[in-house]
Amino acid sequence: MTITLYNVAVSSYGAKVRIILCHKGLEWTDIPPPDGYGSNAYRQIVPAGTVPAIIHDGLTLADSEAIAEYLDEAFPTPPMMPKDIAGRARARELSRFHDTRLEPILRAYFGQVAPGGRNAEFIAENARLLQSRLDQLAVMARPAPLLTGPTLAVADCGFVASFAILDLLMDCLDLPVQMPDSLAGYAAALAAHPSVVDEDARYRSTLHDWAATKGAL
Ligand SMILES: N[C@@H](CCC(=O)N[C@@H](CS)C(=O)NCC(=O)O)C(=O)O
Numbered sequence: 001m002t003i004t005l006y007n008v009a010v011s012s013y014g015a016k017v018r019i020i021l022c023h024k025g026l027e028w029t030d031i032p033p034p035d036g037y038g039s040n041a042y043r044q045i046v047p048a049g050t051v052p053a054i055i056h057d058g059l060t061l062a063d064s065e066a067i068a069e070y071l072d073e074a075f076p077t078p079p080m081m082p083k084d085i086a087g088r089a090r091a092r093e094l095s096r097f098h099d100t101r102l103e104p105i106l107r108a109y110f111g112q113v114a115p116g117g118r119n120a121e122f123i124a125e126n127a128r129l130l131q132s133r134l135d136q137l138a139v140m141a142r143p144a145p146l147l148t149g150p151t152l153a154v155a156d157c158g159f160v161a162s163f164a165i166l167d168l169l170m171d172c173l174d175l176p177v178q179m180p181d182s183l184a185g186y187a188a189a190l191a192a193h194p195s196v197v198d199e200d201a202r203y204r205s206t207l208h209d210w211a212a213t214k215g216a217l
Helices: 012-023 040-045 064-074 085-107 120-140 154-173 181-192 197-213
Strands: 003-006 028-031 053-056 059-062
Touching (some): 003 012, 053 064, 064 154, 154 181
16 A cells, blocks of 8 residues: 655655655655645644655554654564664664754754845854754764664664755855764765665755755855
8 A cells, every 4th residue: 555645845854754665665655735734724634734744554644753663663674673672762762862952953044044044143053052962962872884783773864854954054054063973974874875865865956956046055
């Protein structure tokens, strides 16, 4: 049974789900939310109003982490969560850190991409926060070379788009942020993974086009 994915091209959480679908060899159909995300029409289908969301086998589900864990249980091959209970807990800790601590700091910069909308004080203050979150992640994560070892895990998938966003922001805003060495190595290994390469390229190209429409490139 095919999977319907409500998504928009620029959604980083959507990219996370697309990598999981690809890694598991699943067929899916991408469709945009009717009248855009958050619209009344879309909320009739997905009450949370957020993308990504999936419909599969009669189940309508929003939130990329809920979707990721559902897909991993519904389609267990290849597995994308560690086998042991502590390993799964640590993987979830890293996923949640991404979604709740790192990604919102990156998202906060979106309004600064257009040159006319920039606030130097905000950019510098958010950069301090971003640096501290990256430094925290570098202590928490022990990439080998991916977050849970040699194979791609759910916990890795959110970082693909976030590292792409970070690269774009570094270029556009000249952020005084230093990527910790261990995370730079991790980002390179992640981007080179066969299930990540195409989505990483697609997402970077979408981001580039978006930044160009803002006059940032
Ligand atoms: N925690 C959610 C966040 C998803 C999210 O914030 N999506 C944005 C687009 S990237 C959205 O749908 N925003 C609509 C809204 O906030 O109403 C997830 O992981 O799926």
